[in-house]
Amino acid sequence: MRSRRGEVKFGWRRALVLARVWTLLLLPGQCAIAQSPVPPPAPPPEPAEVKPAPADVAQRDDEIVLESDLVLVPVSVRKDRGGAILDLDKSEFRVLEDGVPQDIAFFNRDVAPLDVVLLVDSSGSIEGTLDVIQSAALKFIKQLRAVDRFSIVSFSDRPIIVLDWSSDVKAAPGALRSLEPGGNTALYGSVVAVLYERFDASPVGRRRAVVVLSDGDDTTSSVTSRSAARAALLHDASVYVVSISRLLADRFAEYARMSALPAQERSKFRTLSGRLRRSEERLEYLADQSGGRVVYPKRLGDLGSAYDEIAEEMRSRYLIGYYPPSGSKPGFHAIGVTTLRKGVAMYARQGYFRDVAEGEAPGPELP
DSSP, X not given: OBOTTSOBOOOHHHHXXXXXXXXXXXXXXXXXXXXXXXXXXXXXXXXXXXXXXXXXEEETTEEEEOOTTOXXXXXXXXXXXXOBOOOOOGGGEEEEETTEEEOOOXXXXXXXXXXXXXXXXXXXXXXTOHHXXXXXXHXXXXXXXXTOEEEEXXXXXXXXXXXXXXXXXXXXXXXXXXXXXXXXXXXXXXXXXXXXXXXXXXXXXXXXXXXXXXXXXXXXXXXXXXXHHHHHHHTTEEEEEEEOHHHHHHHHHHHHTOTTSOHHHHHHHHHHHHHHHHHHXXXXXXXXXXXXXXXXXXXXXXXXXXXXXXXXXXXXXXXXXXXXXXXXOSEEEEEEEEESOSSEEEEEOOEEEESBOTTSSOXXXXX
């Protein structure tokens, strides 16, 4: 049943169907991406040596060429109560590598073209909400610039490319309408697969982002949020998440308090509510490490506003660059970005890998 505001209402029996989807046996996840309708390719190859990518950033009519060893850090700054802050200057930022202050060698608004992957949960848990999700995702795509590219990937047991890289907004509605709910939720395995398959061959000088829409409860993947964060840092990609976990957790908690339900069913809803709330820590870790953010809509009708918030953030980032200390060793290096401005929240990637191929060194530990 749909309310006048367009929000999907669930009865407890329908919620029980969703609950049973979540309680399926956990199976080993698959990380290969399928290009619909062709079969999935082989797992991604081991990446070559990864260095912070150079970028060409336009400033007025001049082109600024940045040296390849410059570490570039996109940074977004928001008011504590929301809204991007656009009037900061270089003197208000501080950058540290491994706890040591660094000189800012480059500062500008981040105007580089974007490559954005919309990674949309199409598992059985989102059945009945898909039309709202499709509408919100399309609204987000319409806010991208002509120089930006987007790709749409759905995922349940495995990710499937439903739209390859495109700048044509008209191609998006048909791709989004092709999504069909069913299966489990291989969230982190899909994030890792998308980062390798979509960004390994992407052009230099473009910013990379993955925007995930999901309930946040990974039921299938054989990889963790730590692995996904490492892949995001290796590919200089920010991961943003629109999560309906809190919305569903509150709803399940309400059903768990219904005395009219059998005790066994109330127990299932109570377990699922707790599981969804615990999933938030892993989502936050992935987003924080990569310089993204998690947005939690209060109701399904707020999905469009959540996408608007992320689109605004991508358009209003700063780009800060510094040269790493001489003699800097291969491996992971922590990055810290702060500002003297009070009452603001900052989002920037928490580190980078210098001269490291995948598997040669451990990634950052979970907090």
